[in-house]
Amino acid sequence: MSKGSDTRQAVRQRLYTRGSKRRYYIDLRDVGGGREALVPEGQTYATTDELVALDLAGKRIAELEARKRGIYFGELKRTATLGEFAREWLTFRRSFTTIEGFTGERTIRRYEQALRNLFSVADQDVRIDQFTKSDAKRALSRLANLPSRSGGTLKAASLHQVHVTMKQIFEHAKDEGVVPPNHNPWGALARADRPRLPKTSTTDFLEVYEAAMLIEACERVSGSRLPLKQLVATFLLTGGRKAEVLGLEVSDIDLTRKVIHFRANRWRGIKTKERRTVPLWPQLEEILRPYLARHSHRSGLLFPSEDSDATRQVMLAAPNKPLKLAQAIAAELLGEERGRALMAKKLTPRALRPTYCAARLQTLDNGQPIAIWTVRGEMGHSSMKMIEQVYGRLGTIRHRSEVAEYRLDAEDLARARQQELPMGSPNASPSRAVEETLDNVIGEHRSPGSMEKKQGDLHDNVPDLPLSDSQRPGRIRLAEFLKEVGISKNNFFLTYRRDAEWMKRLDGHRDSGDRLHFAAGAGRLLREFRDTGPHFNVGRRPGRACEVCTAWVHPRLTNCPSCGQSMSEQDRKRARRRSRR
Numbered sequence: 170m171s172k173g174s175d176t177r178q179a180v181r182q183r184l185y186t187r188g189s190k191r192r193y194y195i196d197l198r199d200v201g202g203g204r205e206a207l208v209p210e211g212q213t214y215a216t217t218d219e220l221v222a223l224d225l226a227g228k229r230i231a232e233l234e235a236r237k238r239g240i241y242f243g244e245l246k247r248t249a250t251l252g253e254f255a256r257e258w259l260t261f262r263r264s265f266t267t268i269e270g271f272t273g274e275r276t277i278r279r280y281e282q283a284l285r286n287l288f289s290v291a292d293q294d295v296r297i298d299q300f301t302k303s304d305a306k307r308a309l310s311r312l313a314n315l316p317s318r319s320g321g322t323l324k325a326a327s328l329h330q331v332h333v334t335m336k337q338i339f340e341h342a343k344d345e346g347v348v349p350p351n352h353n354p355w356g357a358l359a360r361a362d363r364p365r366l367p368k369t370s371t372t373d374f375l376e377v378y379e380a381a382m383l384i385e386a387c388e389r390v391s392g393s394r395l396p397l398k399q400l401v402a403t404f405l406l407t408g409g410r411k412a413e414v415l416g417l418e419v420s421d422i423d424l425t426r427k428v429i430h431f432r433a434n435r436w437r438g439i440k441t442k443e444r445r446t447v448p449l450w451p452q453l454e455e456i457l458r459p460y461l462a463r464h465s466h467r468s469g470l471l472f473p474s475e476d477s478d479a480t481r482q483v484m485l486a487a488p489n490k491p492l493k494l495a496q497a498i499a500a501e502l503l504g505e506e507r508g509r510a511l512m513a514k515k516l517t518p519r520a521l522r523p524t525y526c527a528a529r530l531q532t533l534d535n536g537q538p539i540a541i542w543t544v545r546g547e548m549g550h551s552s553m554k555m556i557e558q559v560y561g562r563l564g565t566i567r568h569r570s571e572v573a574e575y576r577l578d579a580e581d582l583a584r585a586r587q588q589e590l591p592m593g594s595p596n597a598s599p600s601r602a603v604e605e606t607l608d609n610v611i612g613e614h615r616s617p618g619s620m621e622k623k624q625g626d627l628h629d630n631v632p633d634l635p636l637s638d639s640q641r642p643g644r645i646r647l648a649e650f651l652k653e654v655g656i657s658k659n660n661f662f663l664t665y666r667r668d669a670e671w672m673k674r675l676d677g678h679r680d681s682g683d684r685l686h687f688a689a690g691a692g693r694l695l696r697e698f699r700d701t702g703p704h705f706n707v708g709r710r711p712g713r714a715c716e717v718c719t720a721w722v723h724p725r726l727t728n729c730p731s732c733g734q735s736m737s738e739q740d741r742k743r744a745r746r747r748s749r750r
Contacts, residue, residue: 180226184219188745193222198274200233202263233260249347251300252293255284258338283334286312286327297342302354305335306362328364373514374523378507379499380405381575383516384456386499390491397491399460400472404518405575406453408525408548411518412437415485417471419464422449422457431549436470436484440549447547452574476744478737487518522548526556528573715739 183195184207192215193207206215207225216222249257263277290311291304312331315323332355339353375383384405387398403414407429416437421430432444439445449457474483496516500508514520526548532539545553715722715729716739722729727737 177223180223180230184222184226190217192217195226197229197233198263200230202233249297250294251297252288254297254342254347255338258341279330280334283330286323287331287335290315298348298352300354302357305354305358309364325364325366329366332364373520374527377528377575378577379511380524381577382499382503383495384575385577386495386502389498390494394475395488395491396460396472397488397495399456400488401492402453402456404521405524406450406573407447408522410440410522411487413439415472419468419471422461422471424458445546445549450573489517492516525573531569532573533569533571
């Protein structure tokens with residue numbers, strides 16, 4: 170095979186298509202570019218012709234490789250403006266990122282945002298070797314008063330990012346001979362003139378009993394098809410970052426050696442670019458082994474998104490809403506005092522990382538406290554500073570054992586498993602704030618015709634029984650629950666109405682006043698409110714309309730009950746249209 174055909178084949182391997190029209194894009198991250206659309210001159214959209222795409226790709230690669238070799242920097246000696254050199258530095262930085270593994274795409278985006286902020290107040294056409302320290306101080310002063318999108322001014326972190334970015338640009342300019350060896354106005358700023366970052370705020374983390382109850386509560390989150398218990402347990406027992414855990418592959422779980430590997434793959438990179446290994450603790454193995462056995466045929470992602478199919482896999486998004494629901498259930502199971510403390514914490518996948526660190530620091534290694542540098546390696550930090558200053562809080566319980574685990578004691582476990590109704594007691598007395606929340610939730614009116622029954626509605630099987638006055642406390646707790654978890658009413662009912670199991674159990678708990686059962690009986694509630702006047706304002710019914718026959722299809726159904734068309738394919742088309750917007 171000739172050299173020309175080898176080159177053409179290498180270019181073809183970079184190409185990929187998007188959309189139903191199969192428009193061509195190219196991945197140029199290893200030569201200083203990005204994921205770019207191949208748009209012919211004079212046109213608006215990427216080409217659909219492979220030959221045209223190959224020609225455009227070859228020209229773009231040649232241009233980027235020329236920049237990578239430093240030709241552009243050579244032409245800019247002592248004549249470059251600040252804006253020109255900054256743009257060329259970004260091109261070089263992208264190439265350096267993917268080849269040397271030093272920074273990631275998120276860091277590149279921060280550099281770009283810092284330059285946009287700077288050039289909104291500073292002259293980018295000034296020669297780089299004529300930019301002085303007074304110019305840098307003046308730019309920082311103007312940036313401090315620059316309005317932000319949130320309505321205030323730029324935060325100290327944004328000013329700090331500008332300072333760090335410009336200091337690196339001038340250091341690179343010195344290496345390239347574009348400025349004199351001692352010329353770095355940003356590095357020469359006095360300490361008092363540099364932007365100061367605020368002190369690191371405390372990060373919420375869970376006590377051992379809170380994490381244990383959270384794992385128990387994940388089994389009770391209704392309406393979610395996520396493997397929530399397995400996912401939360403992996404966060405809690407590995408200390409991985411959000412993208413690191415969501416991007417784990419099945420091959421990363423080594424049941425033989427009892428370890429889990431965090432390493433870069435096609436789904437995501439690793440922040441420090443260092444592959445690391447963490448122990449597969451016995452509790453996590455107990456949870457993951459049955460899950461892996463059920464999906465023994467699966468390869469690729471350990472937790473793929475519901476949008477995945479047989480031909481492609483999609484990385485799961487952060488499970489923030491199901492995690493909030495599990496938090497509310499765990500708080501109810503823990504009791505009033507402990508539950509209130511748990512609900513006061515901002516629980517996200519990020520909060521589960523310091524939870525692991527705190528638990529790991531309380532373990533023993535051959536009878537001695539675990540070494541901090543061991544924990545640093547498992548957390549993936551380049552130094553022990555973060556462990557000592559941010560993550561290394563042991564909590565209120567000194568849980569000393571040879572393994573990291575979150576286990577409930579026998580009393581708490583028995584009490585939790587005896588509670589069939591996890592979301593509250595009908596005897597709880599609501600506060601005035603909850604009463605006002607209830608009025609806001611059920612105090613809106615709608616026309617009776619807006620809640621007509623649709624074909625395929627699973628709630629047609631729920632009996633239309635009136636709610637008695639004794640069930641008012643349950644309605645109040647439902648309103649309180651909506652306020653606690655911080656989700657919209659529409660998403661709340663979308664979560665629980667899709668679970669037919671709760672509807673089957675509804676008849677046996679009609680008068681319990683339980684919040685989850687009221688949610689499961691949302692159809693009954695809505696019809697009762699429709700007939701009497703006020704009802705819950707859910708905004709829109711869960712589901713979507715079939716694009717072929719316009720029938721309304723429930724979220725759990727994969728095919729339209731009227732015409733039989735695949736709803737999964739229609740959902741993918743809708744997602745592609747939204748992404749193109």
